[in-house]
Amino acid sequence: MLRIRIALAQMNPTVGDLEGNCDSVVAFARSANEAGAHMAVFPEMVVTGYSVEDLALRNDFVSASITATHRLAARLAAEGLGEMPSVVGFLSRRAGGRPGPGAPAGAPQNSLAVLHRGAVRLVAAKHHLPNYGVFDEFRYFVPGDALPVLRLHGADIAFAICEDLWQDGGPVSAVREAGAGMLITLNGSPYERHKDDVRLELCGRRARETGAAVGYVNMTGGQDELVFEGDSLIVDANGELLARAPQFEEALLVTDVELPEGPPVAELPGTAAGRPVVRHVIPTAPPARYEAGAPVLTPRPDPVDDTGEVYQALVTGVRDHVRKNGFSSVLVDVSGGVDSALTAAIAADAVGAENVHALLTPGETTTLEETADAEDAVKRGGLVRRLQPVAALADAFRTEIDAAPGALPALEDRVRGGIAAAIAAEEGHLMLATADKSQLAMGLCGHYGDPNGAFAPLKDCWASLVRELARWRNAAAARDGEPAPVPEGCIDRPPRRSAPDGPPLPEQRLLDALLESYIGTDKGVRALIADGFPPDLVRRVVRLVDRAEHIRRAYPPGPKITRRNLGRDRRLPITSRWS
């Protein structure tokens, strides 16, 4: 057996920032080299960032990715890192791709490249293109068919990209036949609650199926509605976990694995499971300097509990949306409700309390408790307080359009949204929208005015989860001896906004369970009633959800934390009579 030291570089690239991403690759490669690694492996599409969406169809963007990858190879060598192969994900194109109706323009491919001694030595593309949930990869890419195998100082290591690991009968099935002792996949795998458990189980299963160790390197950070959690890991050929990186932060996971020595390359097959095997050989004897130094293993830190994990995902999403879009401060309308108090707390954890401008907008329809809790949230959190009462303006509006007095709460919300947007534009803050998933599902946030904002941290959190997150964050503060950021009073106060018409909506947990069944599992009215939900409630809630599609379409993105968010995961017509 050979002892090979693998470095998995859990990196946070930015879409479109090819230069910045390559700078980070070089920095990680340097650390890997200093740690004595024989190879560094980077996430899917690390050169371009992920997901680039329709940028993949632009000729100049694909060319820039290919050029950047070749330059990266040269630069790694120029900086003394060329002896250690670096494996990166990048956007490439298939040679001779024939244009046709519906074929992605320019035949772009989601590819990986082995960089060694100043050049690109091996290129192969992702086989399985996910086209479900948030993914549209049939739109952007053409599939690859070859299995790349690197002979690294005597051991054979195969590579694949993300979805290829999840599909039965994919390139994974060819690993054993190709004679590889290890499989490493490059991933851009979005966060979902509990996905880390599935991921570890899958890697273990694939290891046992293929008889090969499995390495999994994932990106981290936020990109629009996606959060990448990291959680890179390595299991041995028995599926036992060797090492695991933290969630939601950049990390270099350096691990020694024992791999079988491969036979002479000439004896190895040129195809495996019907696919061509493409190989590159790195000289057998490892360079002397790799033999020095003790193994540097980064064990996974104590995992946080499930609620804390969600909280971290939200903070990551907000931080990267603000930072990567060139902002440094945010504006939140703090109403005295739990949604806006939690949004402000997340924002403070993401960009610093001194960069969170909390707008207090008391109006004629605001209660004393709400006003007190809003002030309290600002004080506890150390946020920047901005007072902008809305009663006078809302009343001027009401008089102007001669609206009924009952329209006042909605008008106040419109004025709030208008003031917040104007201040954000005037001063250059990124504005956060505060509605939670339950509100947005039923269309109980306004259509214009209060849904204003560029990012919506709680968009994928049911109202009952919002309360759980608020309690979790307060408890964490208590453990650290800091003030709890979310006023206790607002956590248990029922939501101010109720459904139009009809009796009050039931208790939030029942409502959220129904919403989750309808939205999360696509159950129809009859099945929901069969599950025991009250028939009248089912019909009413389904109708509310179905009639609010136009509101969701205009709503800003927010971090996905569930299997089905109210964004790319769920695409429904606005115009529909189905209910």
Next chain:
Amino acid sequence: MLRIRIALAQMNPTVGDLEGNCDSVVAFARSANEAGAHMAVFPEMVVTGYSVEDLALRNDFVSASITATHRLAARLAAEGLGEMPSVVGFLSRRAGGRPGPGAPAGAPQNSLAVLHRGAVRLVAAKHHLPNYGVFDEFRYFVPGDALPVLRLHGADIAFAICEDLWQDGGPVSAVREAGAGMLITLNGSPYERHKDDVRLELCGRRARETGAAVGYVNMTGGQDELVFEGDSLIVDANGELLARAPQFEEALLVTDVELPEGPPVAELPGTAAGRPVVRHVIPTAPPARYEAGAPVLTPRPDPVDDTGEVYQALVTGVRDHVRKNGFSSVLVDVSGGVDSALTAAIAADAVGAENVHALLTPGETTTLEETADAEDAVKRGGLVRRLQPVAALADAFRTEIDAAPGALPALEDRVRGGIAAAIAAEEGHLMLATADKSQLAMGLCGHYGDPNGAFAPLKDCWASLVRELARWRNAAAARDGEPAPVPEGCIDRPPRRSAPDGPPLPEQRLLDALLESYIGTDKGVRALIADGFPPDLVRRVVRLVDRAEHIRRAYPPGPKITRRNLGRDRRLPITSRWS
């Protein structure tokens, strides 16, 4: 040769209204029967409407479609229409579809059914699933593989669905080998300028390739951002046009075609071009009543010119978005600019001038010309006039947030949007947004406030096309001796809103040519400069476009009229450093 009378039913279904759609199918079948047709053929997914998007993944929706289709067969027979086969598009599912990661839940298929004598006699599914432009059919459907052929009173007629006609090597290539004398495709083919020319050319080419007559039945009407133009047609085996239906309206196209008599079915192949052929035989002798009556041919009316065709598409889109979403009136903020004047004219043509509420919102920054043109547009169009000055409210806003005087125009726009949204909500109008494609491309409409609205008629029209459409509409009014709806003064006035920072933007035609090259053809900065656009302008405009993605995401849908709209056709990350 046999003379067969074919009825193509160019119908306007509504997504999710299975009952209403089946009612319409029966009504069209009755007309076809009265016209002596041997068969009636309906558009793609006519039972469910199209596109149903993620509704296809819901078990209850697929079941409802299948049930509705079987009931429809029975109902046609019960109403005395069972002897004439009706071929309808519907949502079905593949038996034994195996669930797996990424496979559409429930294995839904975009299918067609031959209904005859009270039952579903033949079912086959679309082979080629478009997954580009506005289409996401790999997400929703699993492909079919069989070629359905109907022996109709001695002639063999094959069927396929939409994209199958466009793809070389699709089921079309099996038509000749299967021995069919005619191919009919069921379509839900969205309108794009000049697509009618391409469509006729394609049908002619396929006829010559297959040696079979080709029938093309398309739906009509609007569905969210899509408009279906109809333009159903039949060409003979030489590719010569026999009959063509009008654009943008429902129609029954009844045409006699001469088809070869097929050999005994037993002598025909069970596979063609590697695909299974599924057949159903309708007794050879046509029922006596079909022999009566002269052929009823609906020739295509004089085609309108290109600009008029676009105008009709916009009217169709607005009319159906209003009607199918349960509204009967609209609200438009008429500013005195050409965009809002044309939007109001389109709305009046779509839903009647008496249902168009024109909001006049003069402010401190409105010019006298604008105010005059706004009043004029309301008067010429016979719209419902609503005066709501905004200066006082905008000033109150400005004082409240202590904004610089330079912020006033933007604040007035916010107040306009707020007032319009409040009135629309209060009185139940559907609100139209007025920005054109050039504004929206460069982010020169506000982010909050004036982009308010549920539908945006001019979203896919460059500013220079807006002027052309206004002139076209005025000329049409002059021909009919009616007042020209768009005040001439506003047609040539340059757009009020210019780009922030930097020198004034150039002449609109140059700007639109650049925008079309960048957005329509995905050319990069270097290629645009090589095409002769001024380098500084290219860099500035590309940057403006790239930085405005968040604004486009929140903008309401509008009718697609170009190959690439600013909606589903163009999907880019918000967070991107690429420019």
